[in-house]
Amino acid sequence: MNDISRRDVFRHGATAALLAVTATGIAGLASSGAAAGPDRVATLADPRDFEETYKGKKIKGEHDKANGKHKVHINGKKLGVVQVELPVAPDSTATYTAVISTLSHFDPIPLDEGNNRDGLKKLAKLAVDQLGEQELTHHADHSHR
Amino acid sequence: MGTRKSVAALTATEKANFVAALKALKAQTSGRNYDWFVRTHMDYFNNVNGHNYAHMSSSFLPWHRQYLLELENALKAHNSAVDLPYWNWTANRSTTGPPFTSDFMGGNGSGGNGPVTTGPFAGSTRWRINVSATSSTSLRRAMALRGSLPTTSDADSVMGVSTYDASPWGSSSSSGMRNRVEGGLAPNLHNRIHVWVGGHMAQIDSPNDPVFFLHHCNVDRLYHLWQTRWGFGADRYLPGGGVANVVDVNETLVPFGVTVASTLDHRGLYTYA
Structure with a gap:
């Protein structure tokens, strides 16, 4: 299997996902006032x-x-x-x-x-x-x- | 030493003997019966012990060579006259011609995507599917709905590639012969046949269709032709050694207990007509 390229893809993908989730989480927190945490991030579809x-x-x-x-x-x-x-x-x-x-x-x-x-x-x-x-x-x- | 012939060259007796041996292996209640081969192929779609032995890896060709040899020997235990035939899909390209005749593998699925209705493997009483990702107990085919058959030109182009395989030794290898045969890279000689036959052949349990073995025998024949041109020596297989999680030439092919190196020169065991 292509471990090297998969690893790179996953690393870049994970970084992008983290940035997107963080941005969304911050926006959501600002609008709703709800407490952010791991559970909230995990439920984002x-x-x-x-x-x-x-x-x-x-x-x-x-x-x-x-x-x-x-x-x-x-x-x-x-x-x-x-x-x-x-x-x-x-x-x-x-x-x-x-x-x-x-x-x-x-x-x-x-x-x-x-x-x-x-x-x-x-x-x-x-x-x-x-x-x-x-x-x-x-x-x-x-x-x- | 056995001689593996084209399905188009088999006599009526040779076809009958092959079908009877397959059915005897299917009915066998001890040892490695036909369904053992189905299960084994399913198990080795997965990464085992950190290695991809059977698919998307350098060992795709040696693993399947040994897998075919094990099946051929199991058939010979029922009839020593049986040799595995090959389906040369660059020459035999019809859904009704060899090997899809009513006296051999039977034809297409009902309605183009259903149970096979003709031949000795039609219906669950003649050939019962016991281990599958789908619920049908009858063999199914969906020929020519998807995929296409490689041409002679496609096969010839792959035979001209002198390097066996290339880093990273997997689905994304962008040069070398192996991935062009297996299907990660054009012209994709192997994968597209599974797709073209369809039904069980498209699935993880593809050996449920006996055509699987005729197809892979042709893949092994092409590997034989490549070796005839470029060499049968261990130095022709790559990687040669020291690559973690890839089956190097001196590593053992699980579950068969033989090394890649021991499979490379098969000419003492069988040849192709």
């Missing part, structure tokens, strides 16, 4: 998170910007999701972030906060398309990375 019904199945996605440990549930059952780094081009040191699941392990979907901000939702919908009338089993939560 990622704007890319989703919970909706797609083709008759409930899909829920929670992003983990800091650690890349995103969560997807389909009809309440957990789908194993892994974030990976892939090269943008041959012989380039630049990488892009993508997500794969236990149902689409060979089919990475780009995920970022720009044009690919809906990558996790695309992954969830692809899983529903693949499932058809099926449901996930407990093996869908199998670790893979």
Whole structure:
């Protein structure tokens, strides 16, 4: 696995997340007068998170910007999701972030906060398309990375 | 020594023997049966002991070479005449031609994204799915809905890359042969086949579809062709040593108990026709 680039991505991502959370927390504190603390920071949702019904199945996605440990549930059952780094081009040191699941392990979907901000939702919908009338089993939560 | 043939060159008897051996391994109640191979592949999608042995790593090709050999030997225990065949997807590109014929692997899923309805693996009474991320107990395929098959030109371009792999030895390696074969880098010879076949082949439990082994046999054949051109020696595998959390040439491939180096020159065990 690309430990070096993932580490860098996570470090920069974590720094950005900390700055964003701090700014939001300060703004919220100023407007509401509520006491800020770890619990309040932890409950802030990622704007890319989703919970909706797609083709008759409930899909829920929670992003983990800091650690890349995103969560997807389909009809309440957990789908194993892994974030990976892939090269943008041959012989380039630049990488892009993508997500794969236990149902689409060979089919990475780009995920970022720009044009690919809906990558996790695309992954969830692809899983529903693949499932058809099926449901996930407990093996869908199998670790893979 | 066994000779691995193209699925398109198999006789009716060879196809029948291969299918029967797969079913005997599936029905086996002790030792490493077919579902052991499914579980093992699932387990080694994960990082084990700090290493990615099977996927997104330098050891992708040697790990699967040994995995195929273990399955082939398990099939030979039921019929010593059986050799693993390969599906050359650059030549056999139809959803109804070899290997997807009714006397061998069977065809597409019902409605293009459902249970396979033809051939010896259609339906849970003929071939029951026991370990899977999805609830169907029947084998499913969704051919050609997503992905595409590599061309001869794609395969040839990869065979011309002389370096086996490159740092950081994972999904983001931007040069070398291994990631071009595995799929992190274009032309992506391996991953896109799983996507193209779809159904169980797209999932973490992809060995539930016996086509998995025909596909990976072709991947191993391409590795063999690369080695024929660039060398079978241990010096051709990278990394050579001293890289933490990456399977170096003299490290053991878990769970098989053999080193990468011992898998590289397979010519005493099998060859390709």
